Amino acid sequence: MRNTASFLIVVGFLILWEISARIIDKAFILPSPLQIFIRLWELKEVLFLDHLPITLLSIVMGLTLSIILGTAIAVWMSLNSSVQRAIYPILIASQMVPVIALAPIFVLWFGYTIWSKVAVAVLITFFPITVNTFDGLSSGNKDNEELFLTMGATKKDIFFKYSIPMALPHFFSGLKVAVTLSVIGAAIGEWLGAQAGLGYFSRRMMTQFDGAAVFAPIIVLTFVGILLFICVTHLEKRMLNWRTKS
Template sequence: MKKYGPAALIVLFLFGLWELVSRIINLPFIFPPPSGVAVRFWELKETLVLDHLPSTLAIILLGLAISIVLGVSLAVWMVMSETAERAFYPLVISSQMIPTIALAPIFIMFFGYGIWSKVVVTVLITFFPITVNTFDGLKSSSRELRELMLTMGGTKKDIFFKVQVPSAKPHFFSGLKVAVTLSVIGAAIGEWLGAQSGLGYFSRRMMTQFDGAAVFAPIVLLSVVGIALFLIVKIMESKSMKWRKLK
């Protein structure tokens, strides 16, 4: 616990400062204190957890799954083919030049207010770190090891699975840890702009009712979801790379 002591103290200080400033301003419908958010969260816990959390989780998990499959597949293809790298790598970079929030209304217009418009937004946000990190990891494998495998009679398949994949694992998990946190943002953005359920939708609905504490309550739950997903990925990373000492 000593390792996380400084971070815990900083968090407590920030929450204390938030509480103090909120009490001084005394505008709870705009800037509610943390204690008010906690009380409101407890009052709304069943609605948030049972009615809206499943919708948001479905968007996050589906978007992440699609991003992992497409991102890793494209990264492998670009490593194997210089033509594919020249064709797709600039497009992958360019996809991040346009603000996602500007494209979200277009996706809603195309796919409607169902789950797929929000999934597309999530994929667009999470696809980039997974693809680029995996690609860089596969490209960073030791040239000496690849040449040694060839001299020992190794095939391209052997080199890929025994040299390039282990080299890419740390990069892949780094990208995935970024992606899981961004997936929460993507799902929330999609639900804010158009949805019939979900934590982002609930927060926007409470904003129209000037219920500041209820606006913050689903945001707290979104933060918990993001932290939980990050920790799950970190555990997966630790289990799949026991040779690497993770701090």
């Protein structure tokens, strides 16, 4: 029932968009969904063979580094309260600076290489992973931990057999947010400084006043984000199947 409602909302939105675009009749400003999908089909080889792999590489590299960096910082903060008090405010402050303002700086530092896009993706995605993982590691019951200690468990045992399983649902919650943000981060990085990629292609088409071609890469990026979210959700169900069995 919910899927049917979502489908009807999307269809209704597309119909309204199509009608509005035909009334305005300025495709370089507001192309219709039909025009966009026709242009997407015409540009499929350029988008999917030339630009999509570069954007996917930026997304995967950014997510990988964010997972490594975010979980490492979260574990460090959970094990040391002094580190938590020192680093947590810095994490918050890092999200106060607009990414759109830092992206040109990354281009200045790394040039028009993939690393400027990866840096933007990391900056945007590591925060939800770090915060959610830290919350998960800190969500354990102290009484349970003391019980484990009295039963002969070491702190290492408690961390790997109690804290980590408790943190995994929180980690996946952060990861589901991060995968969608990684697409945005890669696109922003390519939009502001790149020689290839879907974001770069969209910006290039804007200079040619090809409205449908500007939207076409955005449609591809949207489906990439949805697919990544579905993959993470599937992985979460596979790794956390013990929650449904208990």
